[in-house]
Amino acid sequence: MMSADFYGRAEIWIIILALGVGTFFLRYSFLGLAGRRPLPEWALRYLRYTAVAVLPGLVAPLVLWPQATGGAPDPARLIAAAVTVLAGLATRNTLAAILGGFVSLYLALWLVG
Amino acid sequence: MTDRPSLSAAYWRGLRNGLPFMLVIVPFGTLFGVAATEAGLNLVEVMGFSVLVIAGASQFTAVQLMNDHTPALLVILTALAVNLRMAMYSASLAPHLGAAPRWQKALVAYFMIDQSFAVAAQDYERAPQQSLAEKLAYYAGACTPNCPTWYVATLAGALLGAAIPPEFALDFAVPVTFLAMIAPMLRSLPHLVAATVSVVAALVFSFLPSGLGVLVAAVLAMVAGARAETFLARRAA
Numbered sequence: 502m503m504s505a506d507f508y509g510r511a512e513i514w515i516i517i518l519a520l521g522v523g524t525f526f527l528r529y530s531f532l533g534l535a536g537r538r539p540l541p542e543w544a545l546r547y548l549r550y551t552a553v554a555v556l557p558g559l560v561a562p563l564v565l566w567p568q569a570t571g572g573a574p575d576p577a578r579l580i581a582a583a584v585t586v587l588a589g590l591a592t593r594n595t596l597a598a599i600l601g602g603f604v605s606l607y608l609a610l611w612l613v614g
Numbered sequence: 615m616t617d618r619p620s621l622s623a624a625y626w627r628g629l630r631n632g633l634p635f636m637l638v639i640v641p642f643g644t645l646f647g648v649a650a651t652e653a654g655l656n657l658v659e660v661m662g663f664s665v666l667v668i669a670g671a672s673q674f675t676a677v678q679l680m681n682d683h684t685p686a687l688l689v690i691l692t693a694l695a696v697n698l699r700m701a702m703y704s705a706s707l708a709p710h711l712g713a714a715p716r717w718q719k720a721l722v723a724y725f726m727i728d729q730s731f732a733v734a735a736q737d738y739e740r741a742p743q744q745s746l747a748e749k750l751a752y753y754a755g756a757c758t759p760n761c762p763t764w765y766v767a768t769l770a771g772a773l774l775g776a777a778i779p780p781e782f783a784l785d786f787a788v789p790v791t792f793l794a795m796i797a798p799m800l801r802s803l804p805h806l807v808a809a810t811v812s813v814v815a816a817l818v819f820s821f822l823p824s825g826l827g828v829l830v831a832a833v834l835a836m837v838a839g840a841r842a843e844t845f846l847a848r849r850a851a
Contacts, residue, residue, distance in 0.1 A: 503654025504680040512686050513659055519690045520676060521666030524697045528723035531705035532712060543840075545705070550808040550839030551698035551832070552671065553799045557809040558816030558831035559675055559692075560792040565817070568681070569785040578786055585790050589797020596638050598794030599645075606786055 577613050581606035624748040628733065628755025635729040639763045642670050645787050647771020650677050652784065657772050664768035668727065668761065671795055672696040678788055679825050688825035695832055703731040710738045710749050718750060725757040727764075803846060808839030 505513065564582040566572040581602050588601030643664065650660040655677070663673045676693040684692075703726055711722055733756045738749060778784055800806050812835035819827035 502683075504677070504683070505654035505656070505659075507683045508680065508686065510659075513655065513680075514662070516676060516680070516686050516689050517659065517662045517666055520663075520672065520693050523690065523694045524667055524669055524672065524700065525723060527694070527697050527700040528704055528726040529720065530701050531708040532719045532723055533716075534708065534712070545702060546840040546843055547836055548698055548702040549843075550805065550836045552696060553796065553805050553808045554812050554835035554839060555675070555692065555696045555828065555832040556671060556792050556796050556812075558812035558828045558835065559678060560789050560796070561813040561816050562820055563678070563789040564793075567785065567789075569783065578783075578789075581786060582789060582793055585793040586797045589794050590800065593798045593801075595794045595798060596641065598797055599641060599790055602790035602794060603787075606783055606790065610783060 577606060577609035580609040580613075620745075621747055621751045624744070624751040625755040628737070628752035629758050630755075631733045631737065632729060632756035633759050635733075636759050636763050639729070639760050640767045642791065643764045643767025644771035644774070645791050646670060646673055646677075647768040647773070648775040648778065648784055649674065649771075649788050650768075651772045651775030653677050653681050657769075660768060660772040661765070664765050668724070668764060669697050669700070670727075670764075671792075674788055674791060679828075682825070684825035685823070688823075688829065692825055692829050692832070695829065700726060703735075706735055707731065707738075710734075710742075711746070711753070713746055714750060722750070722753060725753075725761050727757075727760065729760050730756045802843075804839045804842035807842040808835045811835040811838040 508516070564578065565574055567575050567578050569575075570578075584605035585598050585602030589595065589598030592598065646664065647660055650663060650673070651657075655663075663676070667673055667676075672693040675696050676689050679689045679692060704723065707722070707726075711719065714722070730753060734749075734753050737752055738744070744752075775784075796809065800809055812831050815831035815834045816828050819830050821827070822830065
């Protein structure tokens with residue numbers, strides 16, 4: 502079943518609007534305070550790790566148990582994932598990593614099947 | 615009082631510094647358009663995401679969790695957690711732009727993406743004595759090539775998405791894009807610790823209702839990253 506059928510149009514818009522409004526207020530938060538109160542060091546320390554704390558956990562099951570193979574680990578996709586990470590680490594460049602990932606994915610799908 | 619030539623110079627400097635990021639925004643936005651369309655969202659909904667949220671990683675997060683039929687509240691919370699870093703950006707821009715009128719700060723906030731923040735923070739640190747108007751002009755310049763491009767690229771992806779055959783394995787576009795975003799973030803040991811804890815905990819807690827495991831893993835990983843930083847700093851001292 503597609504997401505759209507699962508949620509219905511109204512609920513999809515609730516998600517979009519809540520995410521839009523919430524994100525705006527995260528962005529506006531300290532600018533709105535006019536910089537009167539600098540953020541305490543301990544808070545900055547936690548905020549520094551939010552993206553790197555959420556995204557890897559989100560992607561791990563997608564890599565190990567891909568939907569396209571019904572959740573069975575797939576060599577081609579595992580190779581592509583490894584190449585993407587290595588390319589990203591080596592170049593520090595998101596675009597280079599995406600390119601490396603797709604090239605290796607197609608090569609691996611073609612070779613391994 | 616800042617004269618017009620210096621404002622225009624600041625704007626163009628911002629634009630020049632922001633321009634290379636278009637190379638990331640175009641494929642990334644296109645992939646989002648494709649992924650969201652594949653998830654069954656219609657054109658208006660896909661564009662709604664890119665125009666109202668304008669934050670790629672959290673948009674991908676939301677669409678992925680929706681693919682898993684995660685309850686709406688958990689979709690919103692997890693995707694917002696991805697954007698918590700924006701509060702940090704806001705805090706670091708506040709000393710420079712905090713004195714601007716409220717409507718200008720609202721525009722700065724709306725257009726605050728990783729790229730505009732990164733170049734602006736660098737520029738303000740390099741030349742802190744710039745006037746408020748110059749700093750705002752620079753920021754506007756940095757946003758010009760990137761933010762509208764995000765909408766257009768999303769639209770292209772959404773229109774293209776349905777036409778791409780399954781042999782292209784676009785199901786894996788989302789994981790590849792996430793991994794490509796994560797790898798350059800792993801620039802210190804605490805970041806690596808946080809990422810590792812996130813992966814292990816997400817797999818361990820994958821039996822929980824979808825979305826919840828990721829959220830638990832994220833909290834553990836955030837604490838692990840912050841603790842690792844404190845630990846390393848103490849040992850170095």
